Amino acid sequence: MKELLNKIRPGYAGIVLGILFVIYGVSRGEVSHVLNKAINICLECIGLG
C-alpha cells in the first residue's frame, strides 16, 4: 500500500481530483450559473453596476 501511494504522483492525483470536482459541480447544476453569467453583460463585473 505504502509503495503504491509513493508511486502516485501528486500531479496525477490533482488531475483525477479535478475531474471528480468537475463531475460533482456539473451534477449539482453549477454550469447553468456559469453560462447565465457569461452570456449576459455583467455590469458589476465591468465596474458599472
Add this chain to the structure above:
Amino acid sequence: MKIKSEIKRRLLQIVAFGYSNPFLSNFPAGKIYKGSFKNFCNPGMNCYSCPAASLACPIGAMQAVSDSMNFSFSFYVVGIILAIGALCGRWVCGFLCPFGFLQDLIGKIPVPKFRLPKPFKYIKYIVLLVFVLILPAAVTNYMGIGKPTFCEYICPVGTLEGGIPLLSTHAELAGTIGHIFALKMTILVIVIAGCIFVKRFFCKVFCPLGAFYGLMNKISIYHMSLDKSMCVRCGMCAAVCDMDVDPVKELKSPECIRCGKCVSACPKKALKFSLHHRNNTLQ
C-alpha cells in the same frame, strides 16, 4: 526548418488569443456572444463580458457560482483549473493566457525594465483568497446573494476588455459611471504603466489565476528539470527570465510561467521540460 522556441510560443499565444476572442464583429454593436461555448472556462484570463469573448472567465465564473444563493464554492470551475494546473502548472500563463500575451506585447515598449521587491508577489495570493474565494461567498444580502468582488473592485481585464468597449457603444451606460468605475480605471492605468516598466506586472502582483496555477507548479506533471552535473552556474538562465526566477535555485517556483526562455538560454543544455521524471536529472 526548426522554428525557434520563442517564435513557437508567440504563435501559440496568437492562436490562444484568437480562439478566446473570435467574435470581433460584436465590438461595433456592443453585443456579447451568447452561445454554448460559454458553458466552458478559458484556461487563462479573458473577460466574458468582452464582446469578442468565446468562453467564460474562470475567475469570474468561480465568483458567479459562489456568490449565488445556492452555492458557496464552485467545484466545476475549481475542478477545471485544478486539472489543468496539475497537468501543466503555469504553462498556461506562458502560452495560453490572452491577458498574459497582451502584457508581453506591452512589455516590448523599449524603456528600462525594473524588478519588483519580493513581497509584491504575495499580493496575488491575498487577492485569490480574499476577493475571489472568501468575500463573494461570505458577504451576502438577505437572499444569500453575494457579489463578484474581484471583478467588481479590481479586475483590470474586465475594465479593458468589457467596460471600455461597452461604455463606448452604449451611451445609456454613461450614467452608471461612479466611484467603482473610477477605482477600476485607476487600477487599469496602474497595471498598464506597471507592465511598461515591469515585465508581466499584473501576473506577478495581482493575478489570482496565476496565483492558483503557480501553486500547481509544485506538483504538475509537465515540469522543468535540471541536470546538475551539466550546470556550470553561469547564471544565463536567471538573467533572461522575465519572471525574476533563478531556475537553478528554484525549479518549481510558483512564479515560473514555463516560457522556456531559460531552457533556450542555457549554453550547456542543462535545463529541460518534460512529462517524465528521469533518474539522471535532479528536479
